[in-house]
Amino acid sequence: MGEEVKLIGMWASIFCQRIQMALKLKRIQFEYIEEDLSNKSPLLLQYNPIHKKVPVLVHNGKSISESLAIFEYIDETWKHNPIMPEDPYDRAMARFWAKFIDEKLLWTVFEAFTSKENELEKAIDEASLQLKFFENQLKDKSFFGGDTIGYLDIVGIVVAHWFGIMQEVLEVELINEEKFPILHNWIVKFLDIAMVQESLPPREKLLAHTRKAFRK
Numbered sequence: 001m002g003e004e005v006k007l008i009g010m011w012a013s014i015f016c017q018r019i020q021m022a023l024k025l026k027r028i029q030f031e032y033i034e035e036d037l038s039n040k041s042p043l044l045l046q047y048n049p050i051h052k053k054v055p056v057l058v059h060n061g062k063s064i065s066e067s068l069a070i071f072e073y074i075d076e077t078w079k080h081n082p083i084m085p086e087d088p089y090d091r092a093m094a095r096f097w098a099k100f101i102d103e104k105l106l107w108t109v110f111e112a113f114t115s116k117e118n119e120l121e122k123a124i125d126e127a128s129l130q131l132k133f134f135e136n137q138l139k140d141k142s143f144f145g146g147d148t149i150g151y152l153d154i155v156g157i158v159v160a161h162w163f164g165i166m167q168e169v170l171e172v173e174l175i176n177e178e179k180f181p182i183l184h185n186w187i188v189k190f191l192d193i194a195m196v197q198e199s200l201p202p203r204e205k206l207l208a209h210t211r212k213a214f215r216k
């Protein structure tokens, strides 16, 4: 039976880029549908009426939203080239850190990027503390997945790519080689992978988009 796989996304969204990477690693053919978030389509509202956000994956007519849920669905549906760890404890830890990225790290770092001058130092200290927790997960590995990229590397695209764009646009230096040598090294290696580069929009286009969003 032919499979029908559609991804409703938005080119600049790191959450959507996660899903594009997961589908690429699995070599799943899919139709990509670009969403205009300033004028949401009936298709998006039909498939994700609760959050009304991208990404949404539609597999043979069934929809899934929320990037982490979609990611697990992809890994469990197409079992070749597994992305998540196999061991239950390792799986639980991968989920823990993915949730940490989306619910804690992302917001403390965002606060540091956008805080007013009198609160900046405190916000940077807090964000740096959370970034250290994340960096410590790499230990002596090349990637969070070990010798090759895995689930947390892809979920961590937020850190590897988006934080870099934000730090350039908002002129707040949070991650550098001196403060986070291991994390910095991971970012360089991760962004050097061909599949990762193919899944990301051109840097200049994303910089311009982010500047516009933050009026910089």
Ligand SMILES: N[C@@H](CCC(=O)N[C@@H](CS)C(=O)NCC(=O)O)C(=O)O
Residues within 6 Å of the ligand: 010, 012, 013, 014, 015, 037, 052, 053, 054, 055, 065, 066, 067, 068
């Ligand atoms: N927790 C969601 C976040 C998705 C998200 O924030 N998507 C943004 C684009 S980056 C969106 O669709 N925003 C539209 C809106 O907030 O109305 C996930 O992991 O999928």
